[in-house]
Amino acid sequence: MLILVGMGIHGYKGLSIEAIEAIKGAEKVYVEAYTSPVRGRDIDALRALRADVVEVHRWFVEDGRRVLDEARVGDVVLLAYGDPLIATTHIELLVRARRAGIACKVIHSSSIVTAALGVCGLHVYKLGRVATVVSSPIPNTSTYYAIYSNLMQMNHTLLLLEYDQEHGYFLAVDSALRLLLDCEARERMNVIDEDTFAIVASRVGMEDMGIVGGRIGSLLKHSDQHGFGEPPHTLIVTGSLHFTEVEALRASVMLLDEPIDNSKRVSTRAEMMLPNYIARAYNALSRAREYIMHAKGNVGNKAKDKDEDEYEDDAIGRIKDMIDNAEYYLSDAERFAREHRYENAILALGYAEGLIDALRYLRDIDPWASKKKST
């Protein structure tokens, strides 16, 4: 039988009765520390329980043949940090075992995914998509947009930081924050800046756990002056905060700044573009009205005959109706935008723009261009 056992986030003492029974009773016990680190003293404690615990590396689990062969004939335990099925590599091993007809068992344990939110007093129901910050810049773009979508949904974002066991490498908190600010500099969607409120949760579940919250600018300063201590570190970019969450942050987190609602600081492309576009259209509208006044004044002044006067008078009346209608649609666009009905707002705005711009085709005047000159 293949038995995947979670070490949880509390180290050796976080092992459950069932996990210890499995470790004691198995033919073979492996512990892997590459998906997430397992501290040396916890491996020592495991070895005190059973001297023949073997620490294995990435290739051993990814290759998996030896584990599966052994699991065919006896009980094999594979221990890993946290909840074992958070790592897709463990799911893959499990799937291969099941397909090969090998009995499987999973002993779940505590995970940073739920614990990190809980220790900060944040509601797990508001957790959005979990993402990872890595040291190479490009993959972080998708993390940046995960934060964006989560904030748009008012959700919190849990950010895991890259860990590379082979090179003993943990992405540092300040580097992770700077990588996210770099994404902002590239993407310019106003998702994250030095004023964004974030939380650094360090060593969650360990005796020396530390949680610091503040604006990213303050966190970077804190990093320079005091650091955040030993890894692992986890970042949280909070979304909208319920008042009980704010109270919990005040009671549970070392706050460098008061928490703010980061979700209020992001907007959709539509929200960003509408106010300017609507203002620009109102400007064009007033230029159109000026034209109508002027054209009306001209009727009868230089006309060659009465018929033509009537013709022009009628045409100007129709244009005035059209521009009045454009104004109704512009005020609809404003109202829809206030109601966050952005599709309707943009459609009404576009329609008003079309009506106003008809003047360009019909009367050789460009309400938009003249507006530009006037500003």
Next chain:
Amino acid sequence: MLILVGMGIHGYKGLSIEAIEAIKGAEKVYVEAYTSPVRGRDIDALRALRADVVEVHRWFVEDGRRVLDEARVGDVVLLAYGDPLIATTHIELLVRARRAGIACKVIHSSSIVTAALGVCGLHVYKLGRVATVVSSPIPNTSTYYAIYSNLMQMNHTLLLLEYDQEHGYFLAVDSALRLLLDCEARERMNVIDEDTFAIVASRVGMEDMGIVGGRIGSLLKHSDQHGFGEPPHTLIVTGSLHFTEVEALRASVMLLDEPIDNSKRVSTRAEMMLPNYIARAYNALSRAREYIMHAKGNVGNKAKDKDEDEYEDDAIGRIKDMIDNAEYYLSDAERFAREHRYENAILALGYAEGLIDALRYLRDIDPWASKKKST
């Protein structure tokens, strides 16, 4: 000290070394089974460890005064199912304790939030906002929209089902599914129907765990014919599935149907409205062209003088330019929609509509109305 201890999802044997030490060493040990159920045999096992374990009810934890008074002078353990900080009521107790200067400790444990996804072989990185299905219809509307946003982001939705300890009430799987279909009937956003793929994860972490996946129609039939056994049950509405997730589902889940990509079956309001609106605008455009042809043919036929003919000829030429431009903008709208640039698509569409509709004001013809008659 106040010690919050998670029972995890594996029952008594899921308790960790640290948790058992805390239970043995505390002055008082309470277990609450109202945020989630704790099985009788697990409470019996706790009582075998310590005869004076007290089972407490909602009011006891929510009031919290006795727990806090006792935690001021000695160690008090409060045990709860899963990871204790998933329940906001436990976070609130912790915050009150910290504010009162009472030392606190949290012993985390496995949670259904991460485990349910893992046992199905789904990636926890694709977990969207967690939601709850309750027996009264109205609150499920927000759950319905949580599924919608999660699907739009290609994320999975974990749905917890209502549990009421006082009345011994669990929301049944079939009722939960029907309540979601009722939301669809009301909201009509094409989020969920009998063809949506979903997973029923029953008794996750227990020996008699069962996981069944299939289209909602099939799951309802399965519920009638076989049922899903004892609670607790959890639902998952999957988003986009990575091929390793599909393989894992095939290996780990009793499948009534092949998994499908539910995310492909949802669309934004913009995606839904654009094809119809663009088609309607093309129709209006061709009516406008018919009018132009007709008006051109009339020039010179019934005109009173040459000046008027020239005037009309010029005016029709300008209208033709305008309608040609409307067509360019319509084809832009189509292209933007294909590129998922919906804001740009709607703006271009609205602008084209405005240009076409200028004819209504200027020439007393309604390209939209005539189109309606023609369909």
